[in-house]
Amino acid sequence: MEQINPGKRDGFTSKFGIVAAAAGSAIGLGNIWRFPYVVGESGGGAFLLVYLSFILLLGIPVMLSEFIIGRKAKKNAYGAIKSIAPGTWWPVIGIMGIVAAFVILAFYSTIAGWTLHYVYLSISNGFKGQDAQALENLFGSFMSSATMPLFWQMVFLILTAGIIIAGVKKGIEKYSKILMPFLLLLLISLCIRALTLPGAMDGLVFLFKPDFSMINPQVILSALGQAAFSLSIGMGALITYGSYFPKSTNLSNTAFEVSLADVLIAILAGVAIFPAVFALGMQPDGGVGLIFMVLPNVFQQMPGGYIVAIAFFVLLSIAALTSSISIMEVVVAFLTEEFNLKRKHATVITLIAAAFVGVFCTLSWGTFEHVSIAGRNIFDTLDFTASSILLPLGGLLIVLFTGWYMVKGEIEEELTNQGVLKLKLFRVFMFLIRFVAPVAIAVVFLNGIGLF
Numbered sequence: 524m525e526q527i528n529p530g531k532r533d534g535f536t537s538k539f540g541i542v543a544a545a546a547g548s549a550i551g552l553g554n555i556w557r558f559p560y561v562v563g564e565s566g567g568g569a570f571l572l573v574y575l576s577f578i579l580l581l582g583i584p585v586m587l588s589e590f591i592i593g594r595k596a597k598k599n600a601y602g603a604i605k606s607i608a609p610g611t612w613w614p615v616i617g618i619m620g621i622v623a624a625f626v627i628l629a630f631y632s633t634i635a636g637w638t639l640h641y642v643y644l645s646i647s648n649g650f651k652g653q654d655a656q657a658l659e660n661l662f663g664s665f666m667s668s669a670t671m672p673l674f675w676q677m678v679f680l681i682l683t684a685g686i687i688i689a690g691v692k693k694g695i696e697k698y699s700k701i702l703m704p705f706l707l708l709l710l711i712s713l714c715i716r717a718l719t720l721p722g723a724m725d726g727l728v729f730l731f732k733p734d735f736s737m738i739n740p741q742v743i744l745s746a747l748g749q750a751a752f753s754l755s756i757g758m759g760a761l762i763t764y765g766s767y768f769p770k771s772t773n774l775s776n777t778a779f780e781v782s783l784a785d786v787l788i789a790i791l792a793g794v795a796i797f798p799a800v801f802a803l804g805m806q807p808d809g810g811v812g813l814i815f816m817v818l819p820n821v822f823q824q825m826p827g828g829y830i831v832a833i834a835f836f837v838l839l840s841i842a843a844l845t846s847s848i849s850i851m852e853v854v855v856a857f858l859t860e861e862f863n864l865k866r867k868h869a870t871v872i873t874l875i876a877a878a879f880v881g882v883f884c885t886l887s888w889g890t891f892e893h894v895s896i897a898g899r900n901i902f903d904t905l906d907f908t909a910s911s912i913l914l915p916l917g918g919l920l921i922v923l924f925t926g927w928y929m930v931k932g933e934i935e936e937e938l939t940n941q942g943v944l945k946l947k948l949f950r951v952f953m954f955l956i957r958f959v960a961p962v963a964i965a966v967v968f969l970n971g972i973g974l975f
């Protein structure tokens with residue numbers, strides 16, 4: 524592959540590598556674990572519609588803004604904003620991003636750990652002959668125990684840290700590039716199986732037919748949070764990745780392609796899950812365990828289901844890894860560049876801190892099941908804080924910064940690669956980041972938390 528970023532700072536090397544790494548960050552548990560369960564709890568089709576509008580009108584503009592900031596400044600999220608706006612309070616965006624990264628890493632590794640355990644269960648043929656009720660019980664007793672979930676969470680965090688230490692090119696790019704296309708194929712085959720189960724149509728109706736009576740300010744905020752979480756926006760992960768992009772990357776195309784791939788995978792996950800949920804006579808609002816309870820059923824009803832189950836959970840674990848490395852990279856890039864720490868030391872510090880908070884998340888259904896903050900357990904509290912508060916606020920500040928603080932010429936330079944590319948839809952983009960996105964995010968946020 525052509526070496527297009529030969530500078531001293533580590534960076535991505537090929538066009539496909541760039542899109543794959545950014546898509547690798549976006550596509551993860553957010554699409555396959557979180558999307559179906561949030562749709563299921565929020566009543567289906569109407570949520571999907573709101574979610575898709577947010578991706579288009581708010582998500583893509585925030586993503587593009589992050590790429591612009593990152594590639595222009597070539598620094599970590601905090602350092603990038605500080606170098607564009609020295610002596611101002613704007614770099615607080617970077618600090619919020621670091622906090623969000625820790626919070627997400629803590630609960631993300633819980634679910635990734637569950638996924639690793641399900642790799643183990645599928646290899647040891649642990650679903651065999653179990654009906655829907657038995658699989659629900661299996662999951663319920665696993666999630667509320669302590670040892671295995673914690674063990675797998677630590678395995679996952681250590682794997683993440685290992686790839687981070689290996690560095691951007693050797694680590695992130697290599698893994699993302701090879702594996703994402705496989706996940707897509709596997710999901711398609713799951714969709715086909717789910718759609719041919721008796722009673723599958725009800726699942727499609729649930730997912731695609733909007734019932735607007737299900738919509739309220741909390742559901743709208745949760746759609747915004749899901750859009751932000753799924754696209755990896757609002758905490759500087761894509762500022763950080765943007766800083767590794769070479770001069771020749773077409774930022775607008777990359778933002779479109781990544782968002783499209785992300786939405787596609789989420790919808791496919793929905794099409795694989797909901798028909799099965801209805802066919803099995805289960806409830807769509809099964810909560811955080813939805814995919815772990817439903818999919819093992821589907822695998823058992825497929826030819827080659829034993830292999831498909833293994834492949835699915837392995838690929839899901841890898842998708843989770845390519846996302847979690849982008850989360851950890853936010854903190855590690857910050858620590859190495861702002862405090863001159865060695866990459867290895869920065870990674871180990873981040874790992875220990877995330878593992879500490881992560882333990883409390885993982886024990887939310889067991890040891891700490893009685894801890895409740897405003898009606899949410901520890902896990903849900905951290906997920907809500909990150910997805911529905913920190914990411915939307917981060918996204919709001921990022922579009923305000925790009926739209927109102929940065930000079931128009933600087934933005935144009937990044938979008939056209941110093942005049943090489945044609946400027947397309949520039950007025951639309953500026954209008955979205957200056958007016959539409961800030962107003963919409965502010966209204967949704969204030970309404971959703973009940974302040975408006």
Ligand code: PFF
Nearest residue numbers: 549551552553554753755760
């Ligand atoms: N987008 C990832 C997913 O859908 O699983 C999660 C994520 C990664 C969120 C990076 C935020 C982030 F900065």
